[in-house]
Amino acid sequence: MKIGVTGHQQREGIDWRWVRSRIDRYLAGKSIIFGYSSLAAGADQIFADAVLDAGGTLIAVVPMEDYPSQFKDEPLREYSRLLAKAQIVQLRSRKPDEGAFLDAGKWIARNVDCLVTVWDGEDAAGRGGTADIVVYAMALGRQVHHIDPIKRKTADI
Numbered sequence: 001m002k003i004g005v006t007g008h009q010q011r012e013g014i015d016w017r018w019v020r021s022r023i024d025r026y027l028a029g030k031s032i033i034f035g036y037s038s039l040a041a042g043a044d045q046i047f048a049d050a051v052l053d054a055g056g057t058l059i060a061v062v063p064m065e066d067y068p069s070q071f072k073d074e075p076l077r078e079y080s081r082l083l084a085k086a087q088i089v090q091l092r093s094r095k096p097d098e099g100a101f102l103d104a105g106k107w108i109a110r111n112v113d114c115l116v117t118v119w120d121g122e123d124a125a126g127r128g129g130t131a132d133i134v135v136y137a138m139a140l141g142r143q144v145h146h147i148d149p150i151k152r153k154t155a156d157i
Helices: 016-028 043-053 073-083 098-110 130-139
Strands: 002-007 034-037 057-064 087-093 114-118 143-148 153-156
Touching: 002 043, 002 098, 002 130, 016 043, 016 114, 016 143, 034 043, 043 057, 043 073, 043 114, 057 073, 057 098, 087 098, 098 130, 114 130, 130 143
Parallel strands: 002 034, 002 114, 034 057, 057 087, 114 143
Antiparallel strands: 143 153
């Protein structure tokens, strides 16, 4: 099964251990897993690590050239660690803008059976945010597994 992720990088009130436990629970029922992630800080990196721990294959969808320049400190170290364990899909964008992130999210949504969303249910803060990708995936008819890290609820939508 091909499963992608979209979600918050950071947001006040998120217990990332709880998020990880819900991702683990969701992946536990799956047999062969291919996990698609842009490896952004937060939800993407947590999902990627969970895929690897579940014995799945990680597919890193790199949205732009020089993507590592978007990271600092621990998220950069985690990005590098995960990237070294992944098969890589390099998208063609040359500059870091919202369009590159939107393209990566849409690419993931088009290429998976199911999208895991770590999302508070609010509108996107900018173009290419989690809400945009959820709407796009649903329009494609993808299964969406919603993990709401604020209300601490999960649902298939």
